[in-house]
Amino acid sequence: MKTPLCLTAALAVSLLAPAASAATRTYCFELLLKDERIDCPTPSDPGAKRACHQEFHNFTTQPDGDYTHPVGALVEIWDKDDTSDDEYIGTWILVNPTGGCATFEWEGESYFKGETHPDPYVVWKSEVRGTAGGPKVVARDLANNRYGGVTWRPNAVTNCQNGAACNQPGYLLVTTDSTTERGGRAMSLDSSQHMLQAYSSILEAEDIDMVWPESGSAAFNQNKYQVSGTRGDQAQSAAHELGHVLQMQQFDEDDLSSDCSLNGSGHSLELTEYESCATAEGWAGYVAIASLWDPENPGSAPSRFGSDFVEAEPIAPVCTDNKGLEAQVVKAFWDLDDSDNELAEAPAGQDDQKNSTTLDIALRWGVFPDGTANREDRESDPDGVNLWDYHINSQSWWANLDETRQTLLGHNCMGTQDTN
Amino acid sequence: MSLNRKRVPGALLWAVTLAFLVPKLALATDPTSLAEIIDDGSTFRFGLALRVAPNTVTVTTVYNRIAGALVDAGASMVQGVPVVSQLAVQTDAQGRFWVDAPPRPEGQPPLPDGVYSRWLEVSHVPGPGARSRAPFRERRTLYFRVVNGVAQRLTLAAYSAQVDPASQRKNKLGSLEPAHPGVLAARQSVLQTNPLPLVESGTAYSTPDNSEQGQ
Numbered sequence: 001m002k003t004p005l006c007l008t009a010a011l012a013v014s015l016l017a018p019a020a021s022a023a024t025r026t027y028c029f030e031l032l033l034k035d036e037r038i039d040c041p042t043p044s045d046p047g048a049k050r051a052c053h054q055e056f057h058n059f060t061t062q063p064d065g066d067y068t069h070p071v072g073a074l075v076e077i078w079d080k081d082d083t084s085d086d087e088y089i090g091t092w093i094l095v096n097p098t099g100g101c102a103t104f105e106w107e108g109e110s111y112f113k114g115e116t117h118p119d120p121y122v123v124w125k126s127e128v129r130g131t132a133g134g135p136k137v138v139a140r141d142l143a144n145n146r147y148g149g150v151t152w153r154p155n156a157v158t159n160c161q162n163g164a165a166c167n168q169p170g171y172l173l174v175t176t177d178s179t180t181e182r183g184g185r186a187m188s189l190d191s192s193q194h195m196l197q198a199y200s201s202i203l204e205a206e207d208i209d210m211v212w213p214e215s216g217s218a219a220f221n222q223n224k225y226q227v228s229g230t231r232g233d234q235a236q237s238a239a240h241e242l243g244h245v246l247q248m249q250q251f252d253e254d255d256l257s258s259d260c261s262l263n264g265s266g267h268s269l270e271l272t273e274y275e276s277c278a279t280a281e282g283w284a285g286y287v288a289i290a291s292l293w294d295p296e297n298p299g300s301a302p303s304r305f306g307s308d309f310v311e312a313e314p315i316a317p318v319c320t321d322n323k324g325l326e327a328q329v330v331k332a333f334w335d336l337d338d339s340d341n342e343l344a345e346a347p348a349g350q351d352d353q354k355n356s357t358t359l360d361i362a363l364r365w366g367v368f369p370d371g372t373a374n375r376e377d378r379e380s381d382p383d384g385v386n387l388w389d390y391h392i393n394s395q396s397w398w399a400n401l402d403e404t405r406q407t408l409l410g411h412n413c414m415g416t417q418d419t420n
Numbered sequence: 421m422s423l424n425r426k427r428v429p430g431a432l433l434w435a436v437t438l439a440f441l442v443p444k445l446a447l448a449t450d451p452t453s454l455a456e457i458i459d460d461g462s463t464f465r466f467g468l469a470l471r472v473a474p475n476t477v478t479v480t481t482v483y484n485r486i487a488g489a490l491v492d493a494g495a496s497m498v499q500g501v502p503v504v505s506q507l508a509v510q511t512d513a514q515g516r517f518w519v520d521a522p523p524r525p526e527g528q529p530p531l532p533d534g535v536y537s538r539w540l541e542v543s544h545v546p547g548p549g550a551r552s553r554a555p556f557r558e559r560r561t562l563y564f565r566v567v568n569g570v571a572q573r574l575t576l577a578a579y580s581a582q583v584d585p586a587s588q589r590k591n592k593l594g595s596l597e598p599a600h601p602g603v604l605a606a607r608q609s610v611l612q613t614n615p616l617p618l619v620e621s622g623t624a625y626s627t628p629d630n631s632e633q634g635q
Contacts, residue, residue: 028613032605036484038557056493062605065493074619076592088592088622100616111626123589124602132617148598151589155604167611173603179484179537179561181580182600213576217450228450229576230560237450244448256448268452268471280448303554305453306472306544326451 022108025160027077027120029168030099032057032067033186036178039304040191040235040292046299049292050097050194052235063176069097070174070186072193074125074136076149077102079111079118080156087111089120093132106162120166121156123149124174128189130196135203137192137210137242139185144211147185150174184232185212191235195242195291202359204249210238219244219284221254236288236304243287247280250365251377256280259382262324269307269327270315274382275417279390282329283365285309286337289330290358295338302334309334312342312352314413319347322413332387332412336361336404342411350410353403364394374420383418455542457560462573466540466560468509468517477544479507479519485583487534487566499532507540523564523571530569535582537563592625 032055041048053066073094079087089111092102102120106112126139126147139147152172160166175183192210196203206223213229217237220226225241248256258280260267267273267281289302289309302309307327314322315331322328335342335352342352368377368389375393379385391408398404409415455477458467470477483491486498495503507519521540524531540560546553563579564571574582586598 026613028611030607030611038559057605057608059605062603063490063492076622085590085594088625090618090622091620092616093619095616096612096614098612099614101613102616102618104618104621109626110623110628113626113629122602123599129619132619146597148586148589148591148600150600150602152602152604153589154601167613170604170607173605176603177485177490177537177583179539179563179576179579180584181576182584184576219448231450233559233561240450241448258448260449266449266452268454270454270471281451284448285451301554303556305451305455305558306546306553306556308554 022105023162024103025106025118025120025162025166026101026103027157027160027166027168028099028101029122029172031070031073031075031094031122031124031172031174033070033174033190034063034176034178034183035066035068035187035190036183037187037191037233037235041300041302046301047294047297049294050197054097057171062173067171067173068190070094070124070128070190070193071097072128072130072197073174073189074127074129075102076123076125077104077120078123078151078153079115080121080153081115081119086153087113087118089118091125093129095132117159117161119156119158120160121152122168122172123151123153124172125149126185126189128193128196130193130198130200130203134196134200135205135208137189137196137208139189140209140211142211142214144209150182178233181213181229184227184229187235188212188227188232188238191238192242194235195239195246195287198291198358199242199246199287199362202250202362203246208242208245217241219248221245222248222252235292236285239288239291240284242291243284244280246287246362247283247365250362251368252370253377257372257378257380257385262382267326269305269330270325272321272324273326275324275386276379276382276384278324278326278329279386279417281326283333285326285330286333287362289334290337295334295358296355298338298340300338300340310338310340312411313345314348316413317347319413320416323417328412328414329387332408332414333361335407335411341407344411348411348413350406352407352411354400354407356404360397364390364397367393367397381418381420383420386417387414388417388419453558454556455544455558457540457542457558459560459562461575464521464523464562464564464571464573466519466521468519468542470517472544473547474509474511474517476547477509477542479509480541480543481505481507481521482539482541483536484539484561485535485537487532487536488583489534500529501531521562523566531566531571533566533568535563535565535574535579536571537561537579592622 040052043051054068211226214226219241231237260277293300454471456469563574589599
């Protein structure tokens with residue numbers, strides 16, 4: 001069928017007319033934060049998922065040192081106005097490991113207000129996401145208020161025209177002092193983002209609050225954790241607490257039946273605890289390292305506080321002495337995940353054979369029934385929720401159950417945990 | 421799974437009651453280090469709770485800010501102050517370990533007035549034959565201010581308020597919120613121009629009018 005010429009012309013005019021009046025603007029910029037984290041892989045470490053201390057910068061007027069791109073950070077773009085309130089143009093997520101560009105409609109939009117060309121500037125929010133549509137971590141102060149932003153209003157690019165390169169000159173430094181409240185907050189948020197990047201697709205959609213700077217790092221429920229004011233420079237601290245949040249979300253519980261009282265208050269990677277403590281804390285430790293290092297890279301060598309999580313040899317020389325060690329549980333989950341399958345080392349008798357996926361391993365907590373009885377998610381026994389429960393509850397899921405059992409339990413001496 | 425499935429209002433009282441009855445068992449926390457630094461918050465003496473052999477640790481201090489000015493990475497001396505110093509691990513009569521980290525060693529000229537931040541770092545390198553051991557660092561940041569040559573410890577909050585005060589700005593809802601000024605540094609490389617995903621358009625937050633016509 002032939003379309004009449006006049007109709008085609010009319011259609012073309014109607015399609016082109018709005019485009020001629022409403023043009024886009026593209027504003028490009030690059031953010032960096034000062035990075036002094038101490039338990040995170042650097043660019044030279046094999047298997048770094050997204051390295052800390054990403055780049056060394058030798059600035060002329062700002063402190064030299066290591067800086068990192070805040071990937072996953074949310075940034076607002078505003079239009080600066082000297083004679084009226086500034087206009088909020090929108091929020092973008094930083095996804096590129098370097099700079100990036102925000103493109104937005106201008107003429108005709110509500111924030112346009114007749115101004116010929118916008119004068120855009122960036123506001124860094126204290127919020128991060130793993131993906132554009134995933135859940136976000138929101139930093140809150142000790143009074144539970146959201147933190148404000150970091151603004152480059154005085155550095156706004158003037159008259160950003162359509163078709164012109166609206167490039168923000170220089171680097172936008174979110175922080176130059178990692179030891180301030182702001183500096184620790186920026187690093188803690190970036191550490192949290194590592195976890196979101198790995199686990200976003202299985203986390204609940206609601207925001208997760210990160211309270212900073214607290215007296216200790218801890219997780220409180222499915223949507224709230226806190227980071228110690230002395231551990232903003234420990235990437236594994238924030239990611240560890242998010243590991244607890246993930247497990248609580250999988251259980252659909254707002255706490256964990258984890259008894260860490262065997263050796264007084266607190267827990268340590270290589271001190272014997274009840275199995276529920278070793279399992280819950282070891283799980284969170286594994287989430288932290290799986291957020292930072294790639295399990296599929298055989299060169300990955302995660303560790304924390306001196307515990308080497310890839311060493312095949314169990315930590316304690318007597319097999320049964322490993323069942324309450326948090327670090328050994330970290331190793332067990334890592335072995336289930338990693339591609340580097342090692343032979344057995346005494347006192348363990350079985351090989352690491354399994355190479356599962358990070359998300360699959362996490363989703364298996366979700367099959368635990370609610371309740372306080374054996375194999376349930378709030379089992380009241382201090383040795384209650386342990387790796388036997390994890391293995392038995394999810395056994396119908398595994399393609400090769402023998403490989404799974406031998407890797408998780410036999411290779412890591414975890415078969416000596418309570419079978420109830 | 422529904423997040424709110426178990427948060428029915430009728431269970432609120434029970435939840436609050438249980439929270440008080442079983443608080444310690446449920447708190448999921450971060451592990452303690454094998455080399456904890458114990459800080460009383462007021463002096464320059466720090467205890468060390470070591471669960472590794474003392475001869476496998478070294479303790480250093482590294483200045484991050486000297487008399488108000490941030491220190492470049494790799495700097496060795498700023499305003500006559502050595503940036504990095506080694507500290508001796510000492511033992512008291514009860515066998516407890518500690519280090520003295522005075523702002524300025526005895527016999528040296530006083531520090532310039534101003535605000536300081538400094539890391540106290542414990543580095544552990546495992547000895548030969550150690551099982552499942554990896555090197556690690558434990559760090560504590562200490563803050564202080566020097567007035568007329570006298571040093572006084574600061575908290576993180578006090579330090580931050582002094583060197584990084586917040587102002588206020590209007591947010592997208594029109595409310596005032598705290599804001600920090602960002603810093604601009606000269607560019608050393610070509611700006612990458614990859615597109616960023618839009619998360620939220622600002623159209624819903626602004627009332628269109630012609631108040632800025634002609635700008």
